[in-house]
Structures are given as structure tokens and as C-alpha cells.
Amino acid sequence: MxxxxxxxxxxxxxxxxxxxxxxxxxxxxxxxxxxxxxxxxxxxxxxxxxxxxxxxxxxxxxxxxxxxxxxxxMFSKPYLAISLQVYCLHFCQIMCVNSVRLWLPQIFATMNAMESLGANDTSMCAVLEHNAMAAAMNEEAKRVECALHHDPGSYLDNIIVAGIGLVGFLIIFPLMRIRIVSNHILKVFLFICIFLVGGLYFVKTSLMTMIISAIYLTLMGICATTIIGTSVVIFPTLMRTMVLLLIMTFGRLGSVSGNLLLPIFMQLSCLAPFLWLCSLMTIAFLFSVFLKVDDQQSLS
Structure with missing residues (x-):
């Protein structure tokens, strides 16, 4: 029309x-x-x-x-401020979620390798230290380490995390029809994820790592989908296509930036990457608090 x-x-x-x-x-x-x-x-x-x-x-x-x-x-009031807010929010949350998601297989593989070697401490700091030592080993030792990483348990952990994410989406989507859920789900989940990503620093076992990371990735996946759906309500019809493209572009920039910066923080200290992720999650949460969505406005 x-x-x-x-x-x-x-x-x-x-x-x-x-x-x-x-x-x-x-x-x-x-x-x-x-x-x-x-x-x-x-x-x-x-x-x-x-x-x-x-x-x-x-x-x-x-x-x-x-x-x-x-x-x-898009470059005038009120949409300029709102669009920048949405772009920055999606940038921060995708940087956080993909930094953990793409790092997770290596974490599980290292934990399974350490457990097979009889290590009692499989905390995040121990995992980072183990990876640093593996990088300094000779070629023969690296081949042995690579063989240890192919333990079936590491693949099973990743499958369980993906399965929990699927179940989480199936549960939450019907609840999105409830207005109070749709209005507050973004800020509530982002607030919870601040503590989840910080809690990864304190876990000592592969089981707790799997549980916390699965919940974290599920909630963050729902948040990423929610902000994309929210943009349909916030912006007029003729702006939505361009806004969605820019949202996805900022999300991919965040993903690339996160995977470039994460190794740098890992080299600084064991605590540095977790402080960095918690800071980004806090910024994303603050953006979500000030994001106003009126789902009753006319779809112009």
C-alpha cells in the first residue's frame, strides 16, 4: 500500500x-x-x-x-536518540554473548582434558593457566593435548547447552504475549546476566560451568531476539528495514570486536575478561532501563 x-x-x-x-x-x-x-x-x-x-x-x-x-x-528527533540507544545496546549484548559462546567449546575441551589428567582444580583461572602452558609446549606435546581435546564429554556439554537454549526459547515465547513480561523481560534478563557472567569466574567444576553458561546464553539469546522484535514497535514502517539492518550490523561488529579483545584481556589476568564482560553487561542493562517502548502506538 x-x-x-x-x-x-x-x-x-x-x-x-x-x-x-x-x-x-x-x-x-x-x-x-x-x-x-x-x-x-x-x-x-x-x-x-x-x-x-x-x-x-x-x-x-x-x-x-x-x-x-x-x-x-532517522537523523532527527525522537528517532536518532532511540536508534543510537538500540544500536549500542545490541552491540554490547552481542559482544558479551558471542565472547562466551565462541569461547565455550575451548573451555569444555580444556576442562575435560584437565579432568582426564586428574586435576582437582578446573576453575576458570586454572583453565586459562592450562591453555597458556599448552601454548608453550613443544609440537609433540601439542599433538597429545589435541587428542585429549577430542573427548566426547566436551561435545556432550555443548549439545546440552544448545538443548537448554532451545527449551528456554520454547518456554519464554508464549509468555511474551503477557504485557508485563514483554515490557520488562529485556532489563530483567540483562540484570540477571550481569551476575551470571561474573559467576563464571567463581565456578570450580565443569558441571557448574555448563549450567551457568547454558542459562546465560539462553537469557542473552532471548534478549538479542527481543531487541530486534522491539524495534518493529519503536520505529515507523518505512524505517524498520534500515533500522534492522543497522542493528544486525552493529551486532556483528560487536561479535568481531569481542573475539579480538577477549584474548587481550586474558593475557592481562584471570579476572580481567570477567570484569570486562560484567562492565559491558552493565552498560547494556543501563541502555535497556532507559529504552521506552509503547506497544500500543499506531503502526505508522
């Missing part, structure tokens, strides 16, 4: 009505669609006369200028 193609829009509405109501398309109560945009169904359906090259160029130029004009609200 925003492009003036009312014929296809009405056809889509009729199909939706038929699926939802189990009635014929002809019984759909709306017979005509109206909008300030002129009806251009004939041009868009290809039923009009063929256009010249000059006309097509002029039409393409007009569409481009219209697209640029539609982006103007």
Missing part, C-alpha cells in the same frame, strides 16, 4: 482472512483500500504501456530521492 499497489495488498488481506477465518475470500468485509498514495497497481503489475528509457530513469531517480527522504527521520 505504501507503494500504491492496492490490488496486491487487497489480495494479500483476502488470503490472510481465508486462512484465519476458514471462509471464502469473497466474504472479506473490506472491498476497497484507500490511502493518500495514488493507486499505481497498473504500472506495478505490468499491465500499463511500456515506458521509455527516459521515463524509467526519471522514475528510478524519483524513487531514490524518496528513499533518501524517508531516511531523514
Amino acid at each position: 505504501s507503494q500504491g499497489n492496492y490490488k496486491r495488498a487487497l489480495d494479500s488481506f483476502q488470503r490472510i482472512y481465508k486462512l484465519n477465518k476458514r471462509k471464502s475470500r469473497e466474504s472479506y468485509p473490506v472491498k476497497r483500500l484507500t490511502d493518500p498514495t495514488p493507486d499505481r497497481s497498473a504500472d506495478l503489475d505490468g499491465t500499463g504501456r511500456s515506458s521509455t528509457i527516459k521515463e524509467r530513469f526519471s522514475r528510478a531517480k524519483k524513487k531514490f530521492l524518496e528513499g533518501v527522504y524517508q531516511l531523514r527521520p
Whole structure:
């Protein structure tokens, strides 16, 4: 409809009505669609006369200028501040979640290797120390270490973490229909995740590492999905595609940045990466607190 193609829009509405109501398309109560945009169904359906090259160029130029004009609200009040807030929030949370998620297989493999060698201390500091020692070993020792990393238990831990994440999504999505849940789930989960990611520093066993990391990754995955869904409510229709693309772009930048910075913090000390992740989680939580979402506003 925003492009003036009312014929296809009405056809889509009729199909939706038929699926939802189990009635014929002809019984759909709306017979005509109206909008300030002129009806251009004939041009868009290809039923009009063929256009010249000059006309097509002029039409393409007009569409481009219209697209640029539609982006103007992104750089003005109130959407500029809101969009920057959403971008920074998604950047921080994806940096945190992917730093842990991509590091987790190595953690499980190292813990299983240490347990097979009879180590009593499998804390995060012990894991970091073990990896540092492995990096300094000769080639023969590295081959032995690599063989230890292929213990089936390390794969099982990752499968369990993924399974817990699936169950978490299946449980939480039906609850999103409750308004109080949808309004506060982002800030509540981010607040909980601050303590979960910090708690990884204090765990001593592979079982507790698996449980805490599984809960953390599940909650953070729900938060990442929620902020993307929330943007549909916050921004007008003609801005949503561009906003979603920018949100995903900032998320991927956060993922790359996190995996570049994490080894640097690991080299500083055992505590440094966890303080860094807790700080990022706190920043993301503060952004979520000040993010106002009105799910009753009109979908302009």
C-alpha cells in the first residue's frame, strides 16, 4: 500500500482472512483500500504501456530521492536518540554473548582434558593457566593435548547447552504475549546476566560451568531476539528495514570486536575478561532501563 499497489495488498488481506477465518475470500468485509498514495497497481503489475528509457530513469531517480527522504527521520528527533540507544545496546549484548559462546567449546575441551589428567582444580583461572602452558609446549606435546581435546564429554556439554537454549526459547515465547513480561523481560534478563557472567569466574567444576553458561546464553539469546522484535514497535514502517539492518550490523561488529579483545584481556589476568564482560553487561542493562517502548502506538 505504501507503494500504491492496492490490488496486491487487497489480495494479500483476502488470503490472510481465508486462512484465519476458514471462509471464502469473497466474504472479506473490506472491498476497497484507500490511502493518500495514488493507486499505481497498473504500472506495478505490468499491465500499463511500456515506458521509455527516459521515463524509467526519471522514475528510478524519483524513487531514490524518496528513499533518501524517508531516511531523514532517522537523523532527527525522537528517532536518532532511540536508534543510537538500540544500536549500542545490541552491540554490547552481542559482544558479551558471542565472547562466551565462541569461547565455550575451548573451555569444555580444556576442562575435560584437565579432568582426564586428574586435576582437582578446573576453575576458570586454572583453565586459562592450562591453555597458556599448552601454548608453550613443544609440537609433540601439542599433538597429545589435541587428542585429549577430542573427548566426547566436551561435545556432550555443548549439545546440552544448545538443548537448554532451545527449551528456554520454547518456554519464554508464549509468555511474551503477557504485557508485563514483554515490557520488562529485556532489563530483567540483562540484570540477571550481569551476575551470571561474573559467576563464571567463581565456578570450580565443569558441571557448574555448563549450567551457568547454558542459562546465560539462553537469557542473552532471548534478549538479542527481543531487541530486534522491539524495534518493529519503536520505529515507523518505512524505517524498520534500515533500522534492522543497522542493528544486525552493529551486532556483528560487536561479535568481531569481542573475539579480538577477549584474548587481550586474558593475557592481562584471570579476572580481567570477567570484569570486562560484567562492565559491558552493565552498560547494556543501563541502555535497556532507559529504552521506552509503547506497544500500543499506531503502526505508522
